[in-house]
Amino acid sequence: MVQYSSPPLDLSFAALSDATRRGIIDQLGRGNASITSLADKFQMTLTGMKKHVQVLERAGLVVTQKVGRVRTCKLGKSGLKAEAEWIEAHRKLFEARFEVLDEIISEMKQEGNDESAS
DSSP: OOOOOOHHHHHHHHHHTSHHHHHHHHHHHHOOEEHHHHHHHTTOOHHHHHHHHHHHHHTTSEEEEEETTEEEEEEOTTTTHHHHHHHHHHHHHHHHHHHHHHHHHHHHHHHHHHHHHO
16 A cells, blocks of 8 residues: 655645634734734633644644743744645646546536437
8 A cells, every 4th residue: 555645734734724723823813913912812721722722733733931930822934835735736636537528527517418419
């Protein structure tokens, strides 16, 4: 079996597979936030939010900085560029395949119309 290895993408897509983590990314898109404020916003424990933020941090999607007792989160610098490029490449692949399928279906319909006209 062939296995493809792309650890950064694996980490990103795994991190983004969770609705709460996608919500955190959305929230941080509006501005930086402390882990405490994120925990309050998502109505979860501080420990639970820390775990979500750690997953996002390992994927490079979020960066945290501790100042005093407050840990502030912000979006990572890379954004979702690599992920968007991967998705776009595969979108184009699917689009090309669907175009071929549309052509085959049109040909089959045309053949069916030709046969019924005879």
